[in-house]
Amino acid sequence: MTMLLEADNITAGYGAVTVLRNLSLHLSDNESIGLFGPNGHGKTTLLMTISGLVRPSSGSIRYDGVDITLNRASDIGAAGLAHSPQGNTLFGEMGVAEILELSAFTRRAKVQRKTQMERVYSLFPRLAERQKQLARTLSGGERQMLSIGCALMCAPRLLMLDEPTLGLSPKLKEELGIAVADIAKSGTPLVVVEQDVQFLLSLTDRLYMIEHGEVVREIDRTDAPDHAEIMKLYFGGDSDD
Amino acid sequence: MTEAMIATILSGLVLGSLYAMMASGLSVVWTTLGVFNFAHGALMTLGAYVAWTISEYLGLGLAAGMVAGTLAAALAGIVIERLLVRPFYTNRNMLLITVMTTLAAMIIIEKGTQVIWGPRLKQLPRIADGELFIFGSAISVHEALIVLIAPVTLIALWAFTARTLTGRSLRAAGQNQTAAALIGIHVPHAYGLAYALSAGLAGFTGVLLGSIRFLTPTLGSEPLVKAMTVVILGGLGSLGATAGAAFVIGFLEAFLVLTVGLYWTPSLLFLTMIVVLIFRPNGLFGGRS
């Protein structure tokens, strides 16, 4: 089994604040993983470090067999590691279709522009209805769809989604959940950050629980804990931290 | 229509065309980098002088001079972005600091021009000689060509930023650096390209201006002030609004010169701008800041 993504002993943060401490995780070529844990404990920073937006102070990241630790975000994106960041505001003054077209920016993405575009519109019919609309006039849910759509337009080898259903109504949450499940089923490996562990279990093969910038627990879908146990993980302080 | 009115309209068209080309250059840098380039006028001057050197001093012809002037200004723009703007991207006071660094760049170019080419007046040849008569009013062929070149340039610029992938990437980098990087746009390259484009446009405008006016080291500073008035009125956000405001100012100026005379025109233009700003703090066409 080849590894698609390997993060090895990552330490990273902002200025004097260290967020990630010697964090390691991996993802093989045809699996998806989920990340969960309390807010503010480093999940978003981890994704940003992987996609080159935050420089790690130590450790290394390998993607598709290549060391990308010090690569630029744009080069990492160009290599097919797509990242749909949390609460993405995107390009407010551009239209939906224009943004999607632009998102197939790199050479490898350009080739697949048409098919990916069709895929995005069939996943999110709402976006197809709003092709001309400026991004800043979209609702929160639609922006989230557009953000995932952009990541898909990059023709991803690996897709990282940071809380795709954050702050959405139950109905929209379900709609997006179905779309994300659809992407997972199509065979694109995913790294998904979510609070909803049941949702993650239905979507991914393994879960990492992240607390204080460290992996405190790794869970395989086959021996997944039940609901009560998960609640305990969150609130009971059961972890060995 | 009286002859004076036609002359005024023609003069307004020429002025508006020049202002539109200047202000749209300012707008490109503003919308992409969030920087107001004070050196824009000086880049015009530089373009005109380089064109003069190639065209007149070396005798290689105006076309070669035009290309050289445009390229020289674009190159200077890249240098300004690299040395005077890029180091401050992450600075909290980037807006104010880049006003000062580009002001410094303006001084360096302006005084540098004076040191290199000396204070003696120079003039570029016209693109074409002769005059046209429109409803009995004369306009030089050169000025008529400027009136044609400006919209073509502006439409080309608009088409580039709105229709091409590279042009769109500039706008994207201006609106959201992080999101742009994530889809594979090399943001520093986009910034450099936007600066080069704007500066090249400034150089080209300078060449056109240099065959209407005499070349002096301060050739670009008075037009820069006009271009500022234009961007205050039109806002800096969109090319269309900027170009619209440029023609409004151009016609207003031509009309004021006709009615109140050359001396009071600047004051009345300024007054107009202040009145507009009192009612619309984001400019005449500016929706948001």
Next chain:
Amino acid sequence: MNRLSIFILPAVLIVLLAVPLFVEDSYIRHLFIVAFMYAVLASNWDLSLGYTGLFNFGHMTFFGVGVYTAAIAAKTLGVDPWLAIPLSGVTAALSALLIAAPVARLKGIYVVLVTFAFSQLVLQLILSQSQITGGGEGMVRLPYLRLGDYSFIRDYKLGYYYVALGMLTLSTLFLTALVSSPFGKSLKAVRDNEDYARARGISITRQRIAVLVLSAIFTGVAGGFYAIYLRVASPEALGFGTMSLTLSMVLIGGVGTIWGPVIAALILIFATEAFAGIRGMEEARFIIIAVAMILVLRLAPGGVLALLNRLTNSTLGR
């Protein structure tokens, strides 16, 4: 900074008072006078630009208004130059009031553009109204200062030296008193946190108007003094040269420090005059100033005074 104000500054003043006793060369005295004048310009600009964080790029307007007020009052209207100089402060403050009203409501880059455009407008007006202002040539042979029978133009600039030093002292006392007053503290509060200031009920609009007017007073006086001292009023007062030189003093001295620009003015005037003495450097010295500005912004954003403070603090073990 406080330690500096209490012990070192009176000492500096005493030294400056004694300078003419040892320096009899009228050219060196002239440089001191020009430096004092620029120190007033730069430190008052710093009040709006650095201390209040108001992106005012029309400070030279107030100077130019001062220059021409004194020139017109003294030469055309026959006002005693001793009165014309303070009168310049009044007209400069009025011109500040005129531009402050629209500017106070604007934000960000629009403040830069409108204030700058205003200075260019005043320049255009001066150039176009040549019957009153002399146009591009300016006004020459302005009346000079007299005290009874004592003429200020035959004393190797001794009198002007002390008038300029007095003006700088008054201006600096005015500025330091202003920034340490409750009003000055509220300026800082607004600059550092606009929302907090708004929550405390501080009117930013009123504050900005007040700052522009207050910073114009001594700037105008300096303009009036400059015209009477040189006996010339020229449009160059509003030009990029004067502006960039003054701005470089604010930057090199340290934005938001009042004292920094004063020190930087003294250093820069002597430095640039040294360059002006070299053939072929008359224009090139402005390039050097511009490069210095850029270097300060890149390497020492706090200015030279901040650098000195850091050094003295570290040597005192603080």
